[in-house]
Amino acid sequence: MEVCIRKATIDDVDAIYSIEQICFTSPWTHEAYVNELTNNQFATYFVAEFDGKIIGYCGVWVIIDEAHITNIAVLPNYRGYKIGETLLRQAMSFAKMNHAKQMSLEVRVSNEIAQNLYRKLGFQNGGIRKGYYMDNYEDALVMWVKL
Numbered sequence: 219m220e221v222c223i224r225k226a227t228i229d230d231v232d233a234i235y236s237i238e239q240i241c242f243t244s245p246w247t248h249e250a251y252v253n254e255l256t257n258n259q260f261a262t263y264f265v266a267e268f269d270g271k272i273i274g275y276c277g278v279w280v281i282i283d284e285a286h287i288t289n290i291a292v293l294p295n296y297r298g299y300k301i302g303e304t305l306l307r308q309a310m311s312f313a314k315m316n317h318a319k320q321m322s323l324e325v326r327v328s329n330e331i332a333q334n335l336y337r338k339l340g341f342q343n344g345g346i347r348k349g350y351y352m353d354n355y356e357d358a359l360v361m362w363v364k365l
């Protein structure tokens with residue numbers, strides 16, 4: 219499968235938002251993504267494109283020497299082809315190139331698939347944020363990796 223990974227622009231906002239709605243129970247708003255892609259100087263988004271269609275994305279904030287993954291998602295029909303892994307590796311090398319020393323993220327304690335991906339790329343368990351997710355008050359596991 220010929221998948222191209224590139225930086226997102228504001229022209230990708232509708233595609234990112236539609237994947238967000240499909241993949242998350244508490245999606246970020248369209249407005250939030252417009253802000254991420256235009257105003258937030260710390261944010262960079264990568265998209266995965268296949269056959270002219272955006273099928274996944276990953277967002278990263280790099281703030282001085284700390285990086286944080288905001289969201290990562292791949293459309294259901296395209297999962298299991300290493301697209302999520304490729305997107306995350308891209309975000310990690312981008313953060314490293316921009317002088318980040320470590321990267322963190324939050325993940326639902328029940329989301330074993332995503333946790334497997336993060337562990338595969340070297341992330342370790344940090345703390346628990348109690349009731350972090352507003353839809354069902356699920357706890358978040360903080361994971362982090364040295365870059």
Ligand SMILES: CC(C)(COP(=O)(O)OP(=O)(O)OC[C@H]1O[C@@H](n2cnc3c(N)ncnc32)[C@H](O)[C@@H]1OP(=O)(O)O)[C@@H](O)C(=O)NCCC(=O)NCCS
Nearest residue numbers: 241290291292297298299300301302303325331332334335
């Ligand atoms: C998490 C997600 C981005 C993974 O994307 P993907 O392209 O399907 O994942 P990949 O094919 O790159 O898999 C990479 C690794 O993830 C883990 N993984 C992926 N799918 C898995 C599955 N069905 N079961 C268990 N582990 C899985 C494995 O460690 C895998 O490595 P391996 O194939 O060598 O075993 C995707 O499942 C998704 O969009 N989920 C919904 C949104 C979400 O939960 N995002 C994370 C929020 S914190």
